[in-house]
């Protein structure tokens with residue numbers, strides 16, 4: 001472990017970031033105190049490492065039977081770059097994650113069987129501390145678009161460390177940031193995400209806030225004369241909420257495909273706010289697995305191609321792009337308004353060539369209406385200034401050096417480096 005420069009014999013909390021000091025995704029942080037350890041996040045990297053053996057960070061006891069000193073794994077939120085390796089974790093290591101996040105991932109794994117299945121986990125709740133050996137871990141709700149997203153406060157050996165997780169200040173719950181700033185108290189170390197700290201700054205094509213996204217959708221749908229089709233992530237619940245409210249404001253019904261509808265219902269959202277369209281691959285999956293209870297459960301909400309063909313101007317369909325060929329047959333895309341509510345570059349990529357072709361030949365008008373799930377550089381800097389932390393370590397960033405120039409008190413670390421959290425020395429008597 002790193003040297004302890006202020007009091008060599010003192011009990012300390014030590015940290016190492018396995019992945020994330022200079023990349024977005026694959027986050028994994030290990031903390032040690034009193035001979036025991038915990039891990040925050042076991043994420044899948046966005047780009048696979050060059051060597052297969054580099055995929056799993058070198059955390060003793062995380063992927064294989066250990067000596068019992070690893071007390072638990074805490075998942076900050078249900079995105080693969082934070083939980084994607086959790087299915088490989090040894091059965092003896094307890095995993096913690098928000099209950100609604102778990103419910104959504106369970107549903108998701110039925111429709112995406114090749115994606116990593118999330119193992120059974122213990123619940124995390126906003127501001128309910130979990131005590132494990134010398135560690136007290138308290139989740140603080142943050143706004144990141146998905147269900148149960150948390151910043152994690154770790155207290156051990158007299159030190160206090162806050163890991164921000166992924167968050168934003170321009171979503172529907174800015175009060176979550178205010179709650180942390182006002183109540184989290186004095187920190188020794190803040191591990192803060194810096195996803196949008198980039199050379200060249202923020203993307204100009206995205207809306208400033210989630211509220212602006214909703215307003216743009218309200219205006220577009222109100223002005224639309226024929227079908228409206230939206231493409232958005234089924235796990236971006238803030239976005240589905242925005243689209244659903246915008247559809248209803250225009251007096252249209254909001255239609256989700258069976259996959260997104262199952263996640264919507266699992267998240268506890270009202271089933272009577274949606275209609276359900278089961279796409280061909282989704283129906284095939286139901287037949288293959290004989291999971292007919294899934295279609296029975298939404299029987300009263302189902303919408304079929306004939307109805308979509310009859311009244312496209314009374315509907316907003318929110319679907320996967322894989323369904324474009326199928327819905328083209330209903331005529332809903334003809335002269336339609338299309339809301340692309342994801343990263344713009346995704347539509348321009350090679351994998352979307354046939355989607356673009358279908359939209360073009362139907363004369364569909366595509367509008368990009370989107371905002372990021374991550375805090376702007378301005379909000380990140382303001383957060384760091386307002387949180388009372390003695391040391392600030394950027395994580396989940398491609399640009400650590402720009403973070404160092406932006407965040408007051410920033411200290412850059414490297415992947416795999418252990419360091420001791422230097423505690424407030426005030427009032428401390430070192431007897432060593």
Ligand SMILES: [Zn+2]
Pocket residue numbers: 025079081082166396
């Ligand atoms: Zn992330």
